[in-house]
Amino acid sequence: MKKFINKVDNILTESLSGFASAHRDLVTFQLDPNYLTRAQKAQNKVAIISGGGSGHEPLHAGYIGYGMLDAACPGQVFTSPTPDQMLAAAESVHADKGVLFIVKNYAGDVMNFEMASEMLPFEHATVLTSDDCAVVNSTYTTGRRGVAGTVIVEKCVGSLAETGADLASCKALGNKVNLRTSSIGVALTSCTVPAAGRATFDIAETELEMGVGIHGEPGRKREQMREADAIVNDCVQAIVTDFKAKNLATNQEALLLVNGFGATPLMELYLIYHSAAKLLAAQGICITRSLVGNYTTALDMAGASITVCLLDDEIKQHWDSPVHTPALRWGR
Amino acid sequence: MKKFINKVDNILTESLSGFASAHRDLVTFQLDPNYLTRAQKAQNKVAIISGGGSGHEPLHAGYIGYGMLDAACPGQVFTSPTPDQMLAAAESVHADKGVLFIVKNYAGDVMNFEMASEMLPFEHATVLTSDDCAVVNSTYTTGRRGVAGTVIVEKCVGSLAETGADLASCKALGNKVNLRTSSIGVALTSCTVPAAGRATFDIAETELEMGVGIHGEPGRKREQMREADAIVNDCVQAIVTDFKAKNLATNQEALLLVNGFGATPLMELYLIYHSAAKLLAAQGICITRSLVGNYTTALDMAGASITVCLLDDEIKQHWDSPVHTPALRWGR
Amino acid sequence: MMKTSFILSASLAIHAAIVAHEAEIESLDRAIGDGDHYINMKRGSEVIAGMYNELLALPEDDVLNKIGMKLLSTIGGASGPLFASFFMSMAKVTKQNVADTPLEVAAAFAAGVQAIMQRGKAQVGEKTMLDVLVPVSTQFTTLAAEGKSSIAIAQALKQTAYQGLESTRNLIATKGRAAGLGERAIGHLDAGAKSCQVMIHTVCDLVIKGAHE
Amino acid sequence: MMKTSFILSASLAIHAAIVAHEAEIESLDRAIGDGDHYINMKRGSEVIAGMYNELLALPEDDVLNKIGMKLLSTIGGASGPLFASFFMSMAKVTKQNVADTPLEVAAAFAAGVQAIMQRGKAQVGEKTMLDVLVPVSTQFTTLAAEGKSSIAIAQALKQTAYQGLESTRNLIATKGRAAGLGERAIGHLDAGAKSCQVMIHTVCDLVIKGAHE
């Protein structure tokens, strides 16, 4: 394992300190329990809080700021944060209109946010994101995982909250965006968790992992490496099948997010975008909003995920509205 | 080599097509000769054009748009573009106030832009960027290389051009920013040029390359891998020494750019930022502007560079001014 | 039986045992999870071991509750809230009824396991720590009700824990991260089940050793 | 001597020779450059080979100039403008004075090399293609002035090109990408020098073969 680190135990605090210092106009970092908030507390709005294991940067702390999150709770690498972090963050950003937690659907995240919610002394609600369509047999399991689509949920809900909307409306929009969003990921290499010091899985030069999450868990299937169009086609089919299974009409406008897992260059991400947009168009899905880059990563994994969000007027409005965070910024 | 590609020969056009389609509100892509321009031609300003080998994305096409470039000419991977691209781009974006080429100082780029300049039928000038302080013995060579500092030059010159300033002023500001900017890079792994199909150099788990450029060329020195603070300290010392050699006072405000080469996660880049800001402060350099992320990459190389730009009021003004490009956006 | 001093000795022994099993626990979560379970268990058990002096003078239920609260804010992940719920629930039962006899301890343990099931919404057979904890709890209660000695119970439970662990090998996971893997999880033991087996083994050994002294 | 048909045969032979030397050329630029020199040479020589029919009926100077222009817009990198300048400059000399005798060809070649030196602002000894081209050019002129036969000249130049290539091995680079490497460049041949040696070798063989036919 070769990484820019000092002591493994200090990675998080050193990195978060650097983050907070580089973006001190936007965010403030509190240590022990760890959480980050906007530098200027927002008033008269639902407080939007997210969190999860670290290693997915810029998720979630990179999305703190106007039009998106009020606070984020970073856990250890790939490990859900703990309830005391969420309580402290909620206490700090709560502005009398309640607290909305945006939580990726993993056992650990769900349980920790649940325990925090049970202790929370004010109005609150939770949106669970579950956009990963890789795990098909979902009745079998605790449900699908939340992956890169979470960024779209956070953007839209954050935008609505900024208008002064109430907690129930924010939650409803979050659920709607989540329902209309479907993702699938492909890994070409494993990532290396710093504390483990070695790759989570081994993979040959001729193989890929189809349907991976964002934690270096093996995917649904080990497959042969093949050309980009063939890989992307399988991803697009999985997404379209998922929309159909949810009875969502696919002949409509959509947002296409091509997300890098951390070690895949932009050149390849745009090539994937090119391929995906073409294949989606052939299915009647017309891409009118785009995001390409590293938005929900898995440390140093080479790979990418494709996310499609079926737009409607409300989602478009909240996607387009101004946002000003370290990792997503437009309109101001 | 595992990459998301179809045919090696088509990578560039497929990727650039994806890029242009994802950002069609901002850029337009012309094929054969290849160049990209703003989607809406700007009037009454010096046309700012850059270009260079591909593989450094988002450099340069990602910086096309309001407040930065008017056009960019992408060459083959790590290979300078050709004069016909530059001529066609200049022809397309020229708006009667002349053309300024911003060129990274490499033999190939310099000669190709030079030949284009010799054929250009209108007023033009060139700013050569040479911020890389790794090659110490510079009298020996054709001069230092242009690396990530180029982004700062493009941002500031682009901002000035937007005010209607003339060619000479734009060139002068570019030269000033370049003079006051110093960079050095460290690679932990090689990159893999797609057409070559294998890593440009081999490197052990216990080694790093100090003073690399952005093309997978070996650096100045193969060194032992060590903790981040020690690596960053050597980088900061090289930069400070460089400023002193240029007779630049270092007890002033500066911009700190921590740039990833493509495969290094944000978590590590922010850790480097944390370390660098501290070490620079100890040298009297106070960081008041920051940029952390993949801004000038070397395909899929793991590694990072540190760039410091000594600010003055003019540079600050042009760094802070609004910019709206695919890869850099603020203020609008 | 479950005195503060015993709980604290157990916490030290558990920390040592977790560290001793680093390679096994780590590789299991790496194979079908996300590779952090060992680190999580180490972080948790280390912090509790470090509370030794602070807890020494406190009553049993307080000790258990403080352990639960501390694990909740230390471990994170899936195992954090689960182990926290275990201890906090044991504490509640112990407060109402000091756990002195094996039957009382078994009841407290059962309450802890119940809390894990509720928090995780899981059952036996889903390839989780419950595949160790539930059979151990059932047998604990049975043997204690039959009036078996602590030492006999401890010996039996080591065996049961091991069988529970082995039972996870051929299961498809339907809870936790391995649930995304479908059939690929078959053939691998569950990491959380492994650390539970290690902890139960360790505590049972402590009981056996204590009874012999 | 330098008829259009010869130039075009040479362009086909050069393309084949470059491809045949892929591994050597590629690994040299990978060792102390950026690894693209083979790809650049292949792209350039392939495009020129493909212009065969289009160029066949044109006069020599036109052919040379068209080759130069095409290389300029095809190769890129450092070698693109250098080889382009070489051919465009040869074309100019050839236009003024059709290169028929060895001396005339040597003069055109010298003008080409001169153009490379001007464009690249480089001299012999900087670890570039010039370490092959300059001694070859000098000797070409000398031998032609001495009235040596084409075949004798070709045989000698192959040797000189090879020596020039070898001379780059122990140099520190002061031009091109390897200039960033300092002493680390020592021990490696220059990639551009290698492809020039290969091309000169190929063209000389063609001359020798043609003279024997």
Ligand SMILES: Nc1ncnc2c1ncn2[C@@H]1O[C@H](COP(=O)(O)OP(=O)(O)O)[C@@H](O)[C@H]1O
């Ligand atoms: N819903 C659940 N109920 C019971 N145990 C669970 C549940 N989900 C996960 N586990 C247990 O937690 C273990 C994983 O813990 P850990 O690796 O620390 O957390 P994470 O899965 O968040 O990375 C699994 O091996 C499994 O035994």
Ligand SMILES: Nc1ncnc2c1ncn2[C@@H]1O[C@H](COP(=O)(O)OP(=O)(O)O)[C@@H](O)[C@H]1O
């Ligand atoms: N200034 C120069 N003068 C002469 N030859 C040069 C000069 N700079 C580079 N070269 C030659 O060009 C070769 C590299 O060509 P190539 O790899 O195609 O371009 P790049 O260096 O831009 O990647 C070097 O090996 C060297 O022989």
Ligand SMILES: [Mg+2]
């Ligand atoms: Mg985890």
Ligand SMILES: [Mg+2]
């Ligand atoms: Mg090159």
Ligand SMILES: [Mg+2]
């Ligand atoms: Mg885990």
Ligand SMILES: [Mg+2]
């Ligand atoms: Mg090269």
